[in-house]
Amino acid sequence: LKETEDEKQYLEQITDYTQFIRQLVSGNKILSRKFYIVLPYKPETKGNTFELAQAQLNLTQDMVIKALEKLGMKAKKLDSLEVLHLFYSFYNKGQIKTQELTSTTMKAILQHNYV
Template identity: 25%
Template sequence: MEKTSATQGFVPIKEIRDGVIVLKDNSLRAILMVSSLNFSLKSSDEQIAIIYQFQNFLNSLDFSTQIYIQSRKLDIRPYISVMEEKYKAQTNDLMKIQTREYIEFIKKFTESVNIMTKNFFIIVPYTPSFLGNSSKGPLGLGGGKKNTQILENDSFEESRSQLEQRANVIEQGLSRSGLRVARLGTEESVELLYKIFNPGESEKPIQLN
C-alpha cells in the first residue's frame, strides 16, 4: 500500500522570514496589498493622468509580477456581534427597539444579497540567478523544483535586498497613480496564505458570546 503524502508536501513554502516568503526552491516572494480607486468618479483629466502614470509604471518594470485579487463574501457577523452588544447596553426603550430592528434588517439583507469584498495584492518575486526561472501558480507559489540547499543568512540578506528594491519600485510607481500600498508582514502573510490553502475556514461561524 502506498504511503499517503503529508499535506505539507503539497505546500511549496519553506518558511516566512521577516515578512519574506521563502519557497522550497529558495526563491523569495513579497506581498504588497494595494488599495483601489473609483476610476469612474474621476474627471476626464484625472483619468488621463492615472492612465498615463500607470502606463509609465508598467513600462518601468524589468521583472515579472503577479496581481492577485481575493474576492470573498463579506462576513457581517463581527458587525452583528458589535450591534448586539450595543443593543444589550442600550437603556432607552425606543433606541433599543430601533437597534433590534436594524440588526434584523441587516441580517435579512445580507442573507438575500451576496455582498462581496475584494482585496488586491501584488506578488513581488526574486529568484537568485543560480536557481533559474521562478515558479508559477497562485501567488507565484507553484511549479518550482525543491532545492535542499539551505539559504544562508548572507545569501538571504542579499536576496532580500534585491527583493526590497523591487518592492520599492512597485510601491513608488503605484503611489503616483493614486494608490496606497502596504507591505504584508509575517503575520499578515501567514493569514493570507492560510486562507488561500484553506478557503473553507473563512466561512466557519464565529463563536459569539
C-alpha cells in the same frame, strides 16, 4: 541604462494593470477589493547570500510601492502574520470566519516549525 529600461517597463505594466483594475471595479460596481502582487526573485549567480537577496527584493518592493502610490493606489508589504492569514484563508475558506489567526497562534506555529 538597463535599470532605466526595466523601470520604464515596470511603470508601463503597472499603468496597464491599474487601468484594467479601474475598468473591472467600475464595471462590476465593486466597492473595495484587495489585490496582491508577488515579487519574484531569481539570483544572478548561485553564490548570492540571503542578505543580498533580501536587499534586492526590498529595493524592488520600494519601486513597486512608489509606482502604485503615484497611480493613486495604496500598497504595503504584508508581514508574516498577514501572509499566513492570506494563505490560510485561501486554503480553508470554510473555517476562516470562525477560526481567527492571532499572533499567539503564529508564534506557536513558528515555534513548532510548521512553516
